[in-house]
Amino acid sequence: MVSLINLIRNENMKLYKRTGTWVMIGLIFLVVISLGLFSKFAMQTNDNINWKEELRVENAQLKQTVKDSPLMGVGDNYAKQHIEINTYRIDNNIPPLESQSLWGFMVDATNFTGIVALFTIVVAAGIVASEFTWGTIKLLLIRPVSRSKILVSKYISTILFALFSLLVLSGLSFLIGSLLFGFDGTQHPYLVYNDGQVVEQNMVMYIISLLGFNSIDILMMVTLAFMISTVFRSSSLAIGISLFLMFTGPQIVQLLSNYDWVKYILFANTNFQQYSNGVPLVEGMTMTFSIIVLSVYFIIFITLTWVIFQKRDVAA
Template structure:
C-alpha cells in the first residue's frame, strides 16, 4: 500500500510540476468567470417580479406543442412526456409560490456550470494521453520498470493520478462557479428546492444534491474518454494519436449516434450511453433504454479499455 501511494505521489509530481497544468486550471477558472459575466451582462432578464405570468405563458406554449405532437402519427408518447411533466412542475410552482431558479441566481448559474466539464475533458484527455506515451518517447519508462515494482502498479498509479486530476478539474469548476455566481448574482434564494416529477407527483429535492448529480452525470463522458485516451496512449505509445482520436470521438460521438438512432443496436455503442442526463431531462435515444442498462454498458467498456491497456503494457518489451 505504501509503495502504491509513493507511485501515485510521483505521478502527481510529474503532472503538477508542468506550467501547462496550472495554465489549464487557470483557463477553466477564467472560462467560468467569462460565462458568469456573459450570463449577467448579456443574457440577464429580470423575471423576478412577473415569474407567475411567465410560467403561465410557458404552460400555454407547452400545451400547444403537446397538441401538435399528438397530431403527428409517427410521434410516440415518450416525445410529449417531458413536456407534460414540465407543465405539472410549473403548476406546482404557481400553487406553492416557488419561483423558478433562473440563470440570474447563484443556483441557476451553478446548474449550468456542469456544461464546462466538456472543456475540462479536453485538458484531462491531454494529461491522460501523455502520461504513458511520454515515458516511452523520452525513454524514462526503463527507469520505472527496473524498480522492484509490478507493472500493473505502475500503470494503475498513472491512471489514478489522471483520475485525481480530473476530479480536481471538476472541483475547480464547482467551487469557482459558486464563487462567481455568488459575486455576480448574490446568494439569495439559497433555500430554493429543486423540483422533480417522479412517481406521478412533484417532489422537492435539495438543490445542492441535484447539482452534484448533474456533475456526476456529466462526468461519465469525461471518465470514458479519458480512459479511452489512456488506453490509446498505452497501446500505441503516441500522445498525438491518443489526443486526436479521443477529441474527435468526444465531439462527434453523439452526432454519430443520432445518425444511427433508427437502429436498435445503436444502444450498445459507447456514446449512446455516456449522456446520462437523457434519463432525467429528456428521452432515451433508443426506446426501452434505462439508467441501469447504460451504466452496465459503460462498465463493460471501462473494463475492456483497462484490460487492453494492462495486457499490452504487461507484455511489451522495452529492453531495446
C-alpha cells in the same frame, strides 16, 4: 519494493511541475470568472417579467406544438413533462431557475465539465505515450516495481487530476456566484418529473448529482484516451480520437435513437441525466442497464491497456 503510493506521488509531482498543467487550471478559473461577469453585467434581468404568465404562454405553445405536429418518442415525453413542471411552478409559486442567481450560475457552470474532460484527456493521452516519446520508459521499467503498479499509478494520477479540476470548477463557481448574485432564492427546490409526478429535490444535491453524472462521462472518455495512448504510444492520436468521439458520439446516438440496438453504444449510456429527468434515450433503458454496459466497456478498455502494456517490448 516501491509502493504504489510513492509511485502516485511521483506521477503527481511530474504532472504538477509542468507549466501546461497550471495553464489548464488557470483556464478553468478564466472560464468561470468570465461566465460570472457575463451573467451579471451582459445578460438582461427578468425583474420586470411576470414569470407565471411566461410559463402559461410556454405551456400553450408546447401544447399547440404537440397537437399540430406530434413529436415522437423522447421529444413527446419531454414536452409533456415540461408542461407538468411549469404547471407545478405556477400552482406552488416556485419561480424558474435563473442564470442570475447562485444556484442558476452553479448549474450553468456544470456545463463546463466538458472543459475538464478535455484537459483530463490531454493528461491521459500523454502520461503514458510521453514516456515512450522521450525514451524515459526504459528508465521507469528498470526500477524494482511491476509494470502493473506503474500503469495503475499513472491511471490513478489522471483520475486525481480530473477530481481536482472538478473541485476547482465547483468551488470557484460557488465563490463567484455568491459574490455576484448573493443568496436570494437559494430556498427554492429543483423540480423533476419522476414516476408520473413532479418531485421537489434539494438544489445542492441536484448540483452534486449533475457533477457526479458528468464525471461518469469524463471517466469513460479518459479511460478510452488512456487505452489509446498505451496501445498506440501516441498522445496526438489518443487526443484526436477521444475528442472526436466525445463531441460527435452523442449526436450520432441521437440520430440513431429510433433503433433499439443503439442502447448498446457507449455514448447512449454515459448521460445518466436521462434517468433523473425520466426521459431515457431508448424506451426500456434503465440506470442498471447503463451501469452494466459501461462496466463492460470499462473492463474492455482496462484489460486491453493492461495486456498490451505488460507485453510491450521496450528494449529496442
